[in-house]
Amino acid sequence: DARVTQTPRHKVTEMGQEVTMRCQPILGHNTVFWYRQTMMQGLELLAYFRNRAPLDDSGMPKDRFSAEMPDATLATLKIQPSEPRDSAVYFCASGTGQGIYNEQFFGPGTRLTVL
Amino acid sequence: QKEVEQDPGPLSVPEGAIVSLNCTYSNSAFQYFMWYRQYSRKGPELLMYTYSSGNKEDGRFTAQVDKSSKYISLFIRDSQPSDSATYLCAMSPYSSASKIIFGSGTRLSIRP
Numbered sequence: 001d002a003r004v005t006q007t008p009r010h011k012v013t014e015m016g017q018e019v020t021m022r023c024q025p026i027l028g029h030n031t032v033f034w035y036r037q038t039m040m041q042g043l044e045l046l047a048y049f050r051n052r053a054p055l056d057d058s059g060m061p062k063d064r065f066s067a068e069m070p071d072a073t074l075a076t077l078k079i080q081p082s083e084p085r086d087s088a089v090y091f092c093a094s095g096t097g098q099g100i101y102n103e104q105f106f107g108p109g110t111r112l113t114v115l
Numbered sequence: 116q117k118e119v120e121q122d123p124g125p126l127s128v129p130e131g132a133i134v135s136l137n138c139t140y141s142n143s144a145f146q147y148f149m150w151y152r153q154y155s156r157k158g159p160e161l162l163m164y165t166y167s168s169g170n171k172e173d174g175r176f177t178a179q180v181d182k183s184s185k186y187i188s189l190f191i192r193d194s195q196p197s198d199s200a201t202y203l204c205a206m207s208p209y210s211s212a213s214k215i216i217f218g219s220g221t222r223l224s225i226r227p
């Protein structure tokens with residue numbers, strides 16, 4: 001049963017600390033998405049990659065967020081320094097295309113709390 | 116004002132009822148419309164998508180788009196307790212994932 005895995009599932013940290021979230025896409029999927037979900041803003045697309053290359057990261061605050069794919073089996077999202085307003089659930093999703101009709105398979109999310 | 120507005124609910128209906136979920140939007144450039152279902156503590160999953168105006172049916176689910184009114188709907192017939200979830204609408208002016216905008220979600224509960 002292929003699925004997207006995300007670690008950690010929960011993270012509590014203090015303001016100013018660096019946070020790294022990891023995602024393992026489904027084997028064979030070449031497109032990876034990062035989303036953030038909050039009660040106030042809902043679900044927002046932060047960035048996405050195709051064949052490990054960033055295609056669009058316009059939804060991501062550039063000054064503190066960075067996203068990379070060191071290899072085809074790992075995507076990372078880093079926040080440095082973290083702020084309380086970054087508290088959210090961060091979802092990674094993978095798929096076989098960048099079209100919005102291409103089904104994206106979401107991971108379980110990382111629930112981040114910044115105190 | 117948000118580009119996409121969605122009533123957060125919660126909406127509670129008895130099993131077997133017809134459910135209507137709606138979103139309004141302000142950007143006339145939106146051409147692609149989607150509905151996602153999200154169970155508690157899980158990631159969203161794509162339910163249905165449509166391009167431009169019209170209806171699309173898939174089993175018990177029907178998606179409608181009225182571009183003249185900037186209004187989209189998702190109907191669920193013969194609702195089941197397993198349909199209890201949060202439903203998010205999403206839309207984009209492009210066929211790529213860029214610029215996709217999500218509604219805040221409507222929480223739906225189907226009472227047995």
